[in-house]
Amino acid sequence: MSLETIKGSSMVVKMTRTLMNEGWLFTPNEFDVIVKAENKTTGESIHFPSIGNLKTWLYQKALGV
Secondary structure, eight states, X not given: OOGGGOOSOHHHHHHHHHHHHTTEEEEEOTTSXXXXXXXXXXXXXXXXXXXXXXXXXXXXXXXXX
């Protein structure tokens, strides 16, 4: 997934970029909205049923909450 295709606010793009640098891979749906994240290093994987779940997870992960 390239950062140019990410749909969302500038904060979502920034947090996604930060997490990509930490080894996270993101899977978009047909509307370029992220629906899955996985870290090949740690084996952690998560699905996002809504944009709200995605934003909450991004804030917590990127900010280390």
